[in-house]
Amino acid sequence: MFQYEIVQEGITVEELLRESWRLGKKIVHELRMAKAVTLLDGTPVNWKDSLPAGTKLQFTFAIPSSSYTPTAKCSVEIRYEDEHCLIVSKPKGMSTHPNEAGDRDTCMNHVMAHIQEKGGQYAEHVHRLDQGTKGLLLVAKHPIAKSIFDRMIEEKSIIRTYAAEVQGNIRQESGVINAPIGKDRHHNTRRVVSASGQHAVTHFEVVKRFKGTCLVHLVLETGRTHQIRVHMAHLGHPIVGDTLYNARQTPSGDYELHAIQLAFTHPFLNKQIVVKDQ
Structure with a gap:
């Protein structure tokens, strides 16, 4: 669940999802079927209605569990975090994600420990760093964020x-x-x-x-x-x-x-x- 405030005067939910966020047809269909978009008080929103700037929407949908086995504690530094994403500093010598079934000490295993400690269950890296490269790694905290950040990487809008x-x-x-x-x-x-x-x-x-x-x-x-x-x-x-x-x-x-x-x-x-x- 997350909230979003409309900034573009007169935009519809349909336009927000398909044109602004450019979500895939499958995700948009799933959100529509789940009646996932409401006002903050739970009132359903007509996806074709123009919304005034400042309208606050609530997105409520099922979030799948990521498969990374969490470490006992998170030992990577979190450089930034909000409800949609986090940015960690991956140490040199650590893989971004498991490459084999037995891998348990990768960056994503540590991230999952942090996510679960905060009550979450989903984390997916948006890009990757070689094992010998250290530094900043962007991680999505829900599937909508993952879809949008993936597209932003493709469009070169994440520098x-x-x-x-x-x-x-x-x-x-x-x-x-x-x-x-x-x-x-x-x-x-x-x-x-x-x-x-x-x-x-x-x-x-x-x-x-x-x-x-x-x-x-x-x-x-x-x-x-x-x-x-x-x-x-x-x-x-x-x-x-x-x-x-x-x-x-x-x-x-x-x-x-x-x-x-x-x-x-x-x-x-x-x-x-x-x-x-x-």
């Missing part, structure tokens, strides 16, 4: 910014890497730039230069597996320590890629959300 130290000194101050990414036929986990791969676009900006390396901020326009790692290696400047993509090994034996910021216009709260991870 994901990363920081990485890369080998060498990139000549230009900023640029765009537009190079499709596919699987490496000779290596199970590697990805490569390939003409037959999926469309992939990364924007980068050099923010600091060191001797032999530079710090770059990167914004993902698409979200392919290993996208930043592949694109920077393709540019000739792999992430420091990323030996999978031919960088020199560091003393720690690891690479540093950090999801430092998420920014988007909240579809339910109608305000700009900017969350940073230091």
